[in-house]
Amino acid sequence: MRLFVHELRTQLRLYSRSRELAFFTFLLPLILFVLLGSVYGDDTIDGFDGSSYLEAGMLGYGVTSVAFAGLAIFIVIRRESGILKRVRATPLPAWAYIAAVITATLVAYALNTAAVLALGRLLFDVPLPPHWLSLALTLLLGALTFAAMGLGLTVAIRSAEGASAAVNAIYLPMAFISGSFFSQHSFPQFLRAIADVLPLTYFIRMTRDVMLQGDEFWDHAGDIAVVAAWGAVGAIIALSRFRWAPSQG
Amino acid sequence: MAAVSVENLRKRYGDHEALRGITFELGEGEVFSLLGPNGAGKTTTIEILEGYRPRDEGSVTVLGEDPARASRAWRGRIGVVLQSSAMYETLTVRESLATFAGYYERPRPVDEVVDAVGLEEKADSRVSRLSGGQRRRLDFGLALVGDPELIFLDEPTTGFDPGARRNAWEAIRSLRALGKTILLTTHYLDEAEQLSDRVAVLRDGVIVAEGTPADLTRTPATEIRWREDGQVHVERTQEPTRVLHELTGRALAANRELEELEVRRPTLEDVYLELTEDAGE
Numbered sequence A: 001m002r003l004f005v006h007e008l009r010t011q012l013r014l015y016s017r018s019r020e021l022a023f024f025t026f027l028l029p030l031i032l033f034v035l036l037g038s039v040y041g042d043d044t045i046d047g048f049d050g051s052s053y054l055e056a057g058m059l060g061y062g063v064t065s066v067a068f069a070g071l072a073i074f075i076v077i078r079r080e081s082g083i084l085k086r087v088r089a090t091p092l093p094a095w096a097y098i099a100a101v102i103t104a105t106l107v108a109y110a111l112n113t114a115a116v117l118a119l120g121r122l123l124f125d126v127p128l129p130p131h132w133l134s135l136a137l138t139l140l141l142g143a144l145t146f147a148a149m150g151l152g153l154t155v156a157i158r159s160a161e162g163a164s165a166a167v168n169a170i171y172l173p174m175a176f177i178s179g180s181f182f183s184q185h186s187f188p189q190f191l192r193a194i195a196d197v198l199p200l201t202y203f204i205r206m207t208r209d210v211m212l213q214g215d216e217f218w219d220h221a222g223d224i225a226v227v228a229a230w231g232a233v234g235a236i237i238a239l240s241r242f243r244w245a246p247s248q249g
Numbered sequence B: 001m002a003a004v005s006v007e008n009l010r011k012r013y014g015d016h017e018a019l020r021g022i023t024f025e026l027g028e029g030e031v032f033s034l035l036g037p038n039g040a041g042k043t044t045t046i047e048i049l050e051g052y053r054p055r056d057e058g059s060v061t062v063l064g065e066d067p068a069r070a071s072r073a074w075r076g077r078i079g080v081v082l083q084s085s086a087m088y089e090t091l092t093v094r095e096s097l098a099t100f101a102g103y104y105e106r107p108r109p110v111d112e113v114v115d116a117v118g119l120e121e122k123a124d125s126r127v128s129r130l131s132g133g134q135r136r137r138l139d140f141g142l143a144l145v146g147d148p149e150l151i152f153l154d155e156p157t158t159g160f161d162p163g164a165r166r167n168a169w170e171a172i173r174s175l176r177a178l179g180k181t182i183l184l185t186t187h188y189l190d191e192a193e194q195l196s197d198r199v200a201v202l203r204d205g206v207i208v209a210e211g212t213p214a215d216l217t218r219t220p221a222t223e224i225r226w227r228e229d230g231q232v233h234v235e236r237t238q239e240p241t242r243v244l245h246e247l248t249g250r251a252l253a254a255n256r257e258l259e260e261l262e263v264r265r266p267t268l269e270d271v272y273l274e275l276t277e278d279a280g281e
Helices: A002-017 A017-039 A050-081 A082-089 A094-124 A132-152 A158-175 A188-196 A197-213 A221-241 B042-050 B092-100 B111-118 B132-144 B162-177 B189-195 B214-219 B242-255 B270-277
Strands: B004-013 B017-028 B033-036 B058-063 B078-081 B150-154 B181-186 B200-205 B207-209 B224-227 B231-237 B259-264
Touching: A002 A094, A002 B092, A002 B224, A017 A050, A017 A094, A017 B078, A017 B242, A050 A082, A050 A132, A050 A158, A050 A197, A094 B004, A094 B058, A132 A197, A132 A221, A158 A188, A158 A197, A188 B042, A197 A221, A221 B162, B004 B042, B017 B042, B017 B200, B017 B207, B033 B042, B033 B189, B042 B058, B042 B150, B042 B181, B092 B132, B111 B132, B132 B150, B132 B162, B132 B189, B162 B181, B181 B189, B200 B214, B200 B270, B207 B270, B214 B270, B224 B242, B231 B242, B231 B270
Parallel strands: B033 B181, B033 B200, B078 B150, B150 B181
Antiparallel strands: B004 B017, B004 B058, B200 B207, B224 B231, B224 B259
């Protein structure tokens, strides 16, 4: 436990000093929120006020950007440069390192969420969510799921240079198809078919219902099951195949 | 008890046999070099000893444990300097050392390590601002901060300019002065000669020679060269005094000069080249 707290402090410090992570974690989601909100924030989408609808989608985009994409990229970079290998040679247990990395990611996502909610409140008059606990549980489930998938994805990437391209090629289309930016109603059939298997679709739907309909976390057993199943797949791959040493040499 | 003991160690990658049964021992407080050209199996050996790679055959004991099943406590007793000096670029020198110090039960004080590796002036600079030589010194510091008994150095000066190499050598000598057992790999002869108590020369996964640097150069014959009747003569002998005496005696008796007379002890380099070039391919 002492080791976990010690490592968490380092991970948070690294997070706070990384310009790349600051950009992808905060700036990009907020820029997208402002841009898209200005375009159709005043419309009515699927029966909801446009900005409120978009805000839930932005929390979904945030979770893939911070917990999935950001995490996968920096883990691959640390692995390929040899940092993970060095850490592995010390008595720090693997679980303490991974737990600290995931916890730092959760903290970053919490800040991202706070920024999105604050921006929505100030700029677009979006009311604050009614059930904080349910929202927190929903976001926690999503963040853990996408973090597990991000760690699982690192297994498939073999170079630091390829990390950003590979991760972007997955998470951007996923965010688009899952309805982070607009309603899926106008999507053609094949896109909807893909959307129906992606965890982000279920996560965004759940977040939206908790924020806008006043639902509780536990009302969504089906959504929870789909999201958690993806998380479990990611975790199983990560647990069985995670590599600490660079791919070459 | 030996700090490291390796017996009949074998490792293959697919069809390639990287280690073909090597055996050596390393006593406490000893500095031991694995010397050999690229691809000889040095890094494979050291990574098996560090616990990074599984072996195929043979027995390996490092500080009384099998590295393939090493405990956390064991990890606290070894220090590792890898070939690449990857670290968190955005941390300062002091923060990096404090981060790693926190992983160990009884670390050395961070300030003491900063002094030991000569980075006092850079203690609060970020890693990204360090020069290559300074990074390497921080590398040693990170391996040292846990106060290990045994330190592995994998090609500690590859790619260094001469000045940086001297600095690294100084750092290694200071580790040795602290009583640490050190196993290093290198493909530089002078490095092995300068730093080690004993050297094993590795070629194609086999140890072809082992001993103190002096031993290795003692075994082969001393070379005596001279020119006579326009021809260069070379004689190799284990008894240079007697051979030289006879030779010069004959020349004096015949009232002749031994032109270009030269008596040479082979350098470690000659031995190394001979060992790693002949036979095989």
